[in-house]
Amino acid sequence: MGRAPCCDKANVKKGPWSPDEDAKLKAFIDQHGTGGNWITLPSKAGLKRCGKSCRLRWINYLRPDIKHGNFTEDEELMIYRLHANIGSRWSLIAAQLPGRTDNDIKNYWNTRLKKKLSERNLEQHYQQQSPASNIQHSSSTSQQQQHETRLAKENNNSQAADHSMTTSSLSFPPCNPPHTPLDATISMPQNNLISIMKSHQYLSSPPSLPEFHSPQMAQDIASPNPNPIAQLMTSVEQQKMADIVKSEDLLSAAVESSDHLLKIWGRQPLSHSSPTPSSASSGISTDRNTYTPAGLDRSESNINAAECSVYSSEEQQQQSGHGLVGDSDALLPVMVAPSPTLSIDPIHPHHPLGAGADDVPALDFSSKLGDVHVGGLLDDDMIRTPFGHEDSCQNQGEGSLLHSGNTVKGEELSFDREEPNWWPAPQLMSMQRTSLINPKYQQQNHEVQQQIQQQQFFAFEQQQFHRYEDAMMCPGRLSLDPSIPNGSYGKPHSWNHGPSSSCNSNALMSGLGIIPDYSIHHHHQQMRHYGPQFSWPDAMNWQETR
């Protein structure tokens, strides 16, 4: 048998609390504390209330450290950013705002911020409207039409399932379907990368439109097959990839990592099964296996950050682990795929491109059995994004990049299983970003960071821009998971990037609706077929750490 009933539901008072009740509750808790048992508290305190009600009243109103009154701009910004990152995880958001309760924040969001965001989005929508944004691809094949039909259908379904208005469900201008045949003469929608880049100081002069890096690439881009890489892979290679994905090691690693982080966070996994907020009017499906419109501000994209992981299959979803994502202000768990890739959501919600995630501790679950590789953190100002951060004066100078190049070898920087408590959640929540790394690795990491900064900055920037080019020219092409069936373009809830990819790079690409989905295998495929333009400097390093 279970426990005794918590209270007599028929004889408990409901509704607003009277000052007398408040006083009784406060006096009791001041004197005795909650005793860890809310159910017995009301009777002891002389209250005819349910324990749950008492708890709520205390936590949301009577607690002495509660901050009442208007939210500051900083708090507002924080809520925007966190909400864009993790969705409506009010308790997690509240944990970042001292004195604020989840209920407060939830109410504030629902009554004010959501509206603000909606208005802003509407404004942007009209600003971005242009004939070019509705390009009809002339060579639409029946397969493409089917694909689009499916996308539309999925979109409708997801809309129906999405009752809650979130940043993710706000309206967006339509954009190219995932496999729009592209050529060098195509006129890009106004909300494309180049136009956005033009608006930034980074580019003193507009770049020329990118060229295809190879005939093969052009051919692939034009291919009606939505997954060119999968097409290029031989059946043997595909089987190998499938084997990698399904390998016992990876699965167990994912399970163990997941378990560990679940303990750390003491919370259920961020939902990857709940209805995904959908794009209300983008005309693009928001299902995780489909395409995210290009040119979206990540903060307004249909991506629920809590679902930012990539799943190459349902099986992988079930085995998924967790990672941490955040910036200097927020460190939050997200789901990551137990594939040999890393999923993070590094988005700055207020960046025009959704870019600029700073200081993201990357957990690479690619290694076995819970060896969590902590990606090195680069301090602000060390590296800037190509776009600078003019979108937010507060972010001037920020834009640090994170990539695996500054991650030392797995054994040295991996999560120390012998000292599992050095990184518990409460401390994590309040730690400075520079403390995120186990202290004994900090110096080492710092040295690596400096080297990386010196050696790779320019190469990285160049490479990054090439990726933008690629992304712009063929959104979705970069979703290369061969296990995804045809038509499964980009997985908008995740950025399954390789270990050496930068948060900012991927953030930018994500902001564009591009889902970099690299794995070593894919990378090799890309190298083979597309040539060195796809070169990935750290790929080999990453391989070593696996």
Next chain:
DNA sequence: AAGCATGGCAACCGCCGAATC
């Protein structure tokens, strides 16, 4: 001034994982 609409927010509801029996 009355009636209605809207906004803000406290409180409730239902769900879920953990804990307990």
Next chain:
DNA sequence: CGATTCGGCGGTTGCCATGCT
């Protein structure tokens, strides 16, 4: 190991204050 409750969370409701006509 199953049944049941607890604690916590996110979504929703409904009351009250304010603003508008």
